Amino acid sequence: MKQNIKKSLITACALATLFNVGVGSTSYASTVKESPSHASEATAQEVTANNETAQSAATGKYEGQTVIKGKANNKETDWYKVYLKAGTNYLSLNGGAMEFYIKDASLNTLKNETYTKSKNGMQAFSFIVNKTGYYYVGIIGRTSADTDYSMTVGSPTFSFGDTRLTAKQKVSLTRRGSVQSAVFDFTSNSQIPVDAIATSVLFQGLDKGIIDSINLCNQKSGNILSISSLVGSQSNLASYNMPVKSKWVADFTPRGNGSFTPVLSVHYVYPIID
Structure with missing residues (x-):
């Protein structure tokens, strides 16, 4: 039953757009006395x-x-x-x-x-x-x-916050084996503001030597991030409006043999509305 749930999450993400994120340009705020x-x-x-x-x-x-x-x-x-x-x-x-x-x-x-x-x-x-x-x-x-x-x-004005979650199960990879996934479910975290959107993500606890590539899907928005396995992070994400209170599915493509328990950290921005 767990395998079917995992497959349905991955399928939903596979239909989305894959992003390699760049930096935009903006102008500064103004102050009036x-x-x-x-x-x-x-x-x-x-x-x-x-x-x-x-x-x-x-x-x-x-x-x-x-x-x-x-x-x-x-x-x-x-x-x-x-x-x-x-x-x-x-x-x-x-x-x-x-x-x-x-x-x-x-x-x-x-x-x-x-x-x-x-x-x-x-x-x-x-x-x-x-x-x-x-x-x-x-x-x-x-x-x-x-x-x-x-x-x-x-x-409204905006502020920032961070959250992190450890995968419930280890990810085991074998060279020439299939892609393995980890699910991070932030939907029930009451400490995260409802309107918070991700500005950057960071993986910790990885065995980078056995990972060829990482795709991270935000289930609510359907957006997929292509993340370098060597860096394990991606920034400048706010323009993609990915709600933090969502299930995030990470797909790890194997390069070698081994296992690890990934930790996903999300930095976010949210409106001050009360």
Whole structure:
């Protein structure tokens, strides 16, 4: 029964596209400092919506990211005007304790909450806008003392993580023998964010002298990676949108005789959305 399951997984992967991954080019993020006078909606500072993606974050250049930096206190509200697309958007904040408002073009309040994470990293607040257009974001501190803050509004910001899994069974290869497989199932790992996608993979525990080649399939996307048996890793994978919470099937083509227990490590990027 186990053999049939393994064959069905391999068949699903065999129909997919085989990738040898290269490096793309992107531009760097932009940072906007608050203007000296924007204490009302009428004088709101116009800023660009964040348009960051997992792919741009994975390059380390954060193309499309717009970070607004300012100082907040409880004496006045910092107002920003931003053009947003209809649908779910995110206000992401980092800094000291502060309160924020999101208003539509008619100055109706869509969201009003308090940020209390206090310099522990970005916290995202989701909100829905019914139509594309201009919206207002107001930031006010909780005390009379100035507190620095960083903010993005539009698409979410992204962070990174790692996970690893050891194959449950040894892989035994014989010279001139058939391809042997190992399955790595990350689907039930609750520590991996649901929307995490792989940016790089690394095999450990291999006996590289007996392996001719490695093909690694991400079952959910159907993509196959052709991995050098000498290096045992592949990077620059974000553009292929391979969900980490998936079964991964590794096919090892033999060169010699021996056995090993492979370990698969996956580095990933994920959106900060709550």
